[in-house]
Amino acid sequence: MIGIALLVAAAWAFGFRAAPRLDAGEALRLAGEAVAGFAGTRVDLAADGRAALVHGADGRTVLVRGHGNRWVVRPVPPAALRHDAGAVVVDLGEPLFPTTIFAPAAPRIAA
């Protein structure tokens, strides 16, 4: 356990704790790589740049969400999307997958 603590502290001290921000191009790329046959055409970015909703030409929607310094991607079924006081809420109902909230007036970016 001492060894574990030492290595985790070293990783933190060496600066391996970045939380990168998404841009539209990156969100489109990540969604296309993770979901077979998906081609995004429009991106809604979260205000903090840590999540994006990517809308496809075929009507599908894909969530890209930050996880450490990497990203987790999921197709979003329509039932998992709801609007709440102007915000878009994505709740996939998956254990330990946090609810993602897109604040009102998130910038809409055409691909």
Next chain:
Amino acid sequence: MTFPDPVQFAVPIFIVAILAEMLAIRFGARGDYEWRDTATSLLMGFGNTMAAVVFGAGILALGAALWEYRLFDIPVTAATVVLCFLLDDLAYYWFHRSAHEVRWFWASHVVHHSSQHYNLSTALRQTWTGPISFSFAFRLPLFLIGFDPRVVFFVGGLNLVYQFFVHTEVVRRLPFGLEYILNTPSHHRVHHGTNPRYLDRNYGGVLIVWDRLFGSFEPEVEAPRYGIVRNLATFNPLWVAVHEWVAIARDVIAARDWRGRWMAVAGPPGWRDGSTAAAIRAQAAPSAGVPAE
């Protein structure tokens, strides 16, 4: 003759090697870490060691019991240790292949692939539930053939220690034709890739010749995207350990017939939602991946 546990001897080397890799990356070498990901990987390794303590004696006793019914009396010599090492590596290949192609075994092994990082700490991200999935069964024929149980466990330990060092992006290719014979960092990066062309490839432990022989070899031609098809959104070690078991239980309950229940347990991972490795490969467009250097 006594045989040490190679893993016990190697643990201090593992710690120094991980620190050295972090430093190398900080000074510009290829690779990446994330401190919470590293914590999860190391806690999974710790839990794996605890599971070995709990179940190890039973597995040891089972091996010794089977050895009583051995086909041959194989003496302990340098040559038979080498032979046992080779056969153990072959057994490892088939264990590993099954661990990717049969969901029951995958439920344990998925833990090792659940990081989106590929570094030396990923090597230590190991299952807590291996004994439950009976993954040790693949090694049992070695006892029945007649290899001394001490030798079987010794060469198994050597195999594990070797595999630790292939979990790095710092090393690009090995020289002297070793890439043709050995499982190398390059070959194993492919194994951890989720790029369609890399799924379920390069199962070898120490030797890559098994993959070349059994048709599962894939060279590193584009930059791998590490992780699993549905990457986890948590660093919680308990969920990392059990998430696929929970998914199996959920799919068994939801299945409409016995075939569905059987395939939820013994089919390939992704069978239920059509996301098997073969299906993903078939759906994938011709690769536009980033070329590997």
